[in-house]
Amino acid sequence: xxxxxxxxxxxxxxxxxxxxxxxxxxxxxxxxxxxxxxxxxxxxxxxxxxxxxxxxxxxxxxxxxxxxxxxxxxxxxxxxxxxxxxxxxxxxxxxxxxxxxxxxxxxxxxxxxxxxxxxxxxxxxxxxxxxxxxxxxxxxxxxxxxxxxxxxxxxxxxxxxxxxxxxxxxxxxxxxxxxxxxxxxxxxxxxxxxxxxxxxxxxxxxxxxxxxxxxxxxxxxxxxxxxxxxxxxxxxxxxxxxxxxxxxxxxxx
Amino acid sequence: xxxxxxxxxxxxxxxxxxxxxxxxxxxxxxxxxxxxxxxxxxxxxxxxxxxxxxxxxxxxxxxxxxxxxxxxxxxxxxxxxxxxxxxxxxxxxxxxxxxxxxxxxxxxxxxxxxxxxxxxxxxxxxxxxxxxxxxxxxxxxxxxxxxxxxxxxxxxxxxxxxxxxxxxxxxxxxxxxxxxxxxxxxxxxxxxxxxxxxxxxxxxxxxxxxxxxxxxxxxxxxxxxxxxxxxxxxxxxxxxxxxxx
Ligand SMILES: Nc1ncnc2c1ncn2[C@@H]1O[C@H](COP(=O)(O)OP(=O)(O)OP(=O)(O)O)[C@@H](O)[C@H]1O
Ligand SMILES: [Mg+2]
Numbered sequence: 079x080x081x082x083x084x085x086x087x088x089x090x091x092x093x094x095x096x097x098x099x100x101x102x103x104x105x106x107x108x109x110x111x112x113x114x115x116x117x118x119x120x121x122x123x124x125x126x127x128x129x130x131x132x133x134x135x136x137x138x139x140x141x142x143x144x145x146x147x148x149x150x151x152x153x154x155x156x157x158x159x160x161x162x163x164x165x166x167x168x169x170x171x172x173x174x175x176x177x178x179x180x181x182x183x184x185x186x187x188x189x190x191x192x193x194x195x196x197x198x199x200x201x202x203x204x205x206x207x208x209x210x211x212x213x214x215x216x217x218x219x220x221x222x223x224x225x226x227x228x229x230x231x232x233x234x235x236x237x238x239x240x241x242x243x244x245x246x247x248x249x250x251x252x253x254x255x256x257x258x259x260x261x262x263x264x265x266x267x268x269x270x271x272x273x274x275x276x277x278x279x280x281x282x283x284x285x286x287x288x289x290x291x292x293x294x295x296x297x298x299x300x301x302x303x304x305x306x307x308x309x310x311x312x313x314x315x316x317x318x319x320x321x322x323x324x325x326x327x328x329x330x331x
Numbered sequence: 332x333x334x335x336x337x338x339x340x341x342x343x344x345x346x347x348x349x350x351x352x353x354x355x356x357x358x359x360x361x362x363x364x365x366x367x368x369x370x371x372x373x374x375x376x377x378x379x380x381x382x383x384x385x386x387x388x389x390x391x392x393x394x395x396x397x398x399x400x401x402x403x404x405x406x407x408x409x410x411x412x413x414x415x416x417x418x419x420x421x422x423x424x425x426x427x428x429x430x431x432x433x434x435x436x437x438x439x440x441x442x443x444x445x446x447x448x449x450x451x452x453x454x455x456x457x458x459x460x461x462x463x464x465x466x467x468x469x470x471x472x473x474x475x476x477x478x479x480x481x482x483x484x485x486x487x488x489x490x491x492x493x494x495x496x497x498x499x500x501x502x503x504x505x506x507x508x509x510x511x512x513x514x515x516x517x518x519x520x521x522x523x524x525x526x527x528x529x530x531x532x533x534x535x536x537x538x539x540x541x542x543x544x545x546x547x548x549x550x551x552x553x554x555x556x557x558x559x560x561x562x563x564x565x566x567x568x569x570x571x572x573x574x575x576x
Pocket of ligand 2: 503
């Protein structure tokens with residue numbers, strides 16, 4: 079029993095309590111699992127087979143979804159990169175600017191895309207543009223935090239070497255740090271790109287266009303066979319971005 | 332010429348000074364090796380010379396110019412004249428040997444030139460010439476991540492030579508290399524030092540290397556200078572004052 083300490087009993091008790099409390103809060107009932115078999119019947123009888131007659135329409139919508147996710151995250155990356163340097167403790171020596179940037183990033187991150195989406199749908203109207211803005215703003219917060227943490231974890235050695243050749247401060251930071259963090263930046267970027275595809279589906283539900291909007295319309299008009307086709311398109315899109323991401327990462331490392 | 336006037340360095344939160352009232356003059360063409368136990372203050376000492384480490388008291392003069400009270404711009408131009416090599420090489424990963432060597436010119440470059448990698452034909456020629464000098468003739472296009480330790484240190488040396496330095500600083504430049512590679516690197520350092528008539532200061536923990544290559548040896552202990560003399564003066568008693576219990 080050498081691995082165990084008395085306070086583990088307390089931790090275990092706490093986790094059990096938390097689980098019980100959550101079960102209560104979510105009206106969790108084991109009996110309902112019996113109804114799960116109905117899901118298979120539903121999928122089998124009502125959703126399948128997919129209705130492929132709408133393929134050409136969905137293809138167009140898939141490209142809209144892809145474009146929303148790409149533009150939103152790519153613009154976010156362009157903005158987040160410089161902001162990250164101003165929000166990492168080793169490259170931003172001004173505490174005030176550093177703290178301010180950190181707060182701004184946290185605020186952007188804490189507002190979910192769907193909330194930005196609702197705002198922009200009202201402000202700029204129902205369109206994929208609203209979805210792009212929502213993905214863009216939220217991801218500045220996410221990528222800004224992730225990249226500034228990469229910067230803080232970068233090896234100080236090359237930075238020191240660049241200072242000692244007399245390089246200007248920002249050139250020293252850039253050359254010492256960017257090559258070190260680049261593969262991880264791409265990794266994070268592609269992950270966020272993939273997440274943005276899924277997010278833009280939800281944004282489609284509120285009028286952000288793309289596959290999400292199709293899916294929602296099909297669901298509302300009880301057109302389940304068309305829904306099946308949309309779902310296939312979504313899966314293909316997510317897998318394709320994931321594959322592209324791992325290919326690029328392999329090339330870069 | 333480098334002059335230290337009662338230099339004291341205290342790290343924040345540390346109760347004792349890492350460098351304690353140290354005064355010493357070091358002249359052009361001297362090849363100085365600094366000895367001392369781990370924690371004696373060797374790294375701190377070498378890093379104060381180009382203002383990578385601020386001082387708490389006293390001052391460091393390089394060619395009669397105070398280093399630590401200088402403006403950032405002046406400090407940069409002093410650093411340009413002092414090449415520095417490191418135990419862990421501190422090369423820029425993912426870049427090639429040639430690209431790393433050219434970063435030695437960053438001090439002289441305008442920001443946009445550095446960013447876009449705009450180097451003149453002469454600078455490239457000089458980089459190739461230096462690579463021949465350090466024995467990396469056909470490695471120019473190799474990525475530095477793929478080199479051996481000894482080769483990496485040669486790139487480090489080439490990068491500092493690209494600065495056209497008057498001063499050559501090394502913080503344990505051979506401490507992560509095997510004995511025979513250490514020997515060749517020190518041989519190379521001494522050869523460059525003699526050819527270019529530099530002022531060189533190298534931290535080492537291998538006493539035999541210091542005995543063989545140094546023209547002058549400094550011994551540090553608890554941040555104080557406890558030995559200063561030629562390699563032939565480093566006898567058993569001196570060894571004990573530096574390293575003894
Ligand atoms: N960043 C730091 N913060 C606080 N104390 C430090 C710091 N760097 C060094 N010190 C302390 O200052 C003293 C001198 O350290 P320094 O690194 O200069 O020694 P050194 O002679 O280079 O040792 P080594 O041979 O292990 O490299 C040591 O007591 C060390 O613990
Ligand atoms: Mg040291």
